[in-house]
Amino acid sequence: MQAQAAPKRTSIRESAGDRLFMAVVYTILTIVLIAVLYPLIYIVSSSISSPAAVTSGRVFLWPVDISFKGFETLFNTPAILTGYGNSIFYTAFGTLISVALTVMIAYPLSRKTFFGRNAIMMIVTFTMIFSGGLIPTYMVVKSLHLIDTRWALLIPNAIWVWQVIIARTFFQASIPEELAEAAEIDGCSDLRFMRSVVIPLSKPILAVLVLMYAVGQWNAYFDALIYLKSANLFPLQLVLRSIIIQNNSSGMMDAMKMVERQQLSELLKYALIVVATLPVLIIYPFVQRYFVQGMLVGSVKG
Template identity: 50%
Template sequence: MSSISKVARSREDKIFDFINFTLLTIFLIAILYPLWFVIIGSISNPDRIFAGDVLFLPKDITFEGFQRIFADGKIWMGYRNTIIYTVLGTTVNITLTLMAAYALSRKDLFGGKVIMLLLVFTMFFSGGLIPTYLVVKQLGLVNTMWAMILPKAVAVWNLIVVKTFFEMTIPKDLLEAAKMDGCTNFNFFRRIVLPLSKPIIAVMVLFYAVGHWNSYFDALIYLNDEGLYPLQLVLRSILVQNEASISMVSDLESYAAQKRIAELIKYGVIIVATLPLLIVYPFIQKYFVKGVMIGGIKG
């Protein structure tokens, strides 16, 4: 069979494969090289970076940037807050999304189509930033950790994907058989639906967790207490406003030395902020494509 397929390949097929492989390789390099440069730049001598000597391998390796990053209290504070927001927020997101999606996937839900229509309506027309801020303020959530969690407790698109997954994966006969055995709706959801939904749960955990981990705009709007700042807002101060970098290099008298170390810190904080997600992703990668494909076939 393999020999027949090899003979059957035409010249046009080989040209197409070559072009396809070339383009994908270029795209891969364009994506991976900036990440690689950040890694080697974080441990290279800044003078060699400014001189253009650092291209593919680090030069004059130094870990001073990471030493100053981990010695700064704001980084650890941001890490702590972000972990809290991510874990607690994702738990709230997953709980509400799964429960709402399962209810909406049931044909016997009274007014289910109307509820779904109202939810989809919010995807196209939102209240806007100022009305949303006023609602959050009236609820007393401003300058609290709940301002980072409750306003975005459910993403409608994720809700639709999970609802579609339930409709395609959970047979009606399974529910009827469970009811005949005296199983309640809640027990059916907890004991049967959830164990069968591991792929889509893993996908939703990834989506929500990444959203919480990378969130900084909500903190910029709703939080005034630096003790509640997430890591990404601390990172923004370092990369954009250069505030934390100045505090980290205040012991250096020379302005030139401060700028050199500040460059190391900028590269280092990017790695520090993204490393946890890069570590977690491989463990749920096997569920990712399967969950998205199953949940996204039917709208």
Template identity: 55%
Template structure:
């Protein structure tokens, strides 16, 4: 009886700590959402903490009135879909090949990949290389040159090594299955968990991409959502503060726009999580425990 009581107490403590952690993680997002539709004065005075006060959608109106926002959404959605697809197309086959023990050069090649995680050419050589490849200021600079992430490659490789038995490949060879068909018809269907995890990692990175667009894109029609939102923020922040009566009003509007911009840029990608959650929980632990 005492043991059961201890187990129940432990369970209650674990759930309590997990609940506190969840609140600490989710409340900032919730606060930004309610602050984006509340009066800036109420937010500044600390009246907004659980529910919105004096609801207004002026911040969203200002953001969505800018035609650039729709262009930014269009470009970012394209970069995210195309970039994620190409990244998966590159990462998964490479990880599978490097996981094969009969591939003698796999350790040497893997060391070359890992080397790039610690040492890089730097911004200027990369910039010059992008220009020499005629990728500068094109849609392809957001998709092709940085399509492989070594960290994701290591995760996928660990999955294939620990979760795909060698006997499966041997049986496929006996049945006359080629390596390509074995990978497409057998490996990929068995790897839904890790594919979902890597897809999510690549999609989030592509959606939040800011630095590459800032450095390699000059055409406004090619800019990402993050760059467009930055421009909107800068544009609305640069007000004339000489008139004291207009200063506070403009500052309040800018505060509304800041919260609206955060919601506009984060909510769409957050909505992707429920669709991959059942695979994410399993796949994110790949390589942590073997056996």
């Protein structure tokens, strides 16, 4: 090690100990990289391999006998298409409702002249550390006749306290109190100020809110599990659970022969995972910075 010359490009000579240390760091990080990446590649590869290759365990890294039979079957299965449509509906409308409500509470709470802001903030944050529990909440949703309706997935968990904290911190930092006062003197009402000044100035935080709520809504299954009974309302995640985790693929491929069906049902699981995760993972590299921003804005005043 010591005999080796330091690379010519680096002006600062690193000691042998430091170089050894960095070699260890690079090795560990490479192992971590592979450990995270491998299962993801394996699943995608399996989803586009032939049914026989998947069931006989011949797929190790790359696809074997490429075929799109899994996806073909998926898109011919009514339950999955319904689930997909439902998930898109819940994600679109749920996100809209959630973001609107979050801004509606976070902005007034960011104004220093808004009397009662601390009391309301206490009311909001206390729900983070204490809750009535599963059954009492269920009873409320039931008494409002929301059980087994689409509203059950849009309303009872519409506002996340964490998002309120993030949005409020952002408004406090980026909408100066003087600006609001100046607008007030010019005769601009609070509502108009929100619409024509606050919202246009808050695009970065709106992006954070939209993305976090949308991913949360797309990935959620718990509310659907407890509040929904009719299969035609199920989001994709619940359909997924029934097919993969409960291994219930009957009714999906009734026309097929036994062996073929068994092989295909394995393949279908991989294809389903890909289809359910793809929308999120495709946009992820472009939106990662918004998530990081969201985390950091919140942690300043968490």
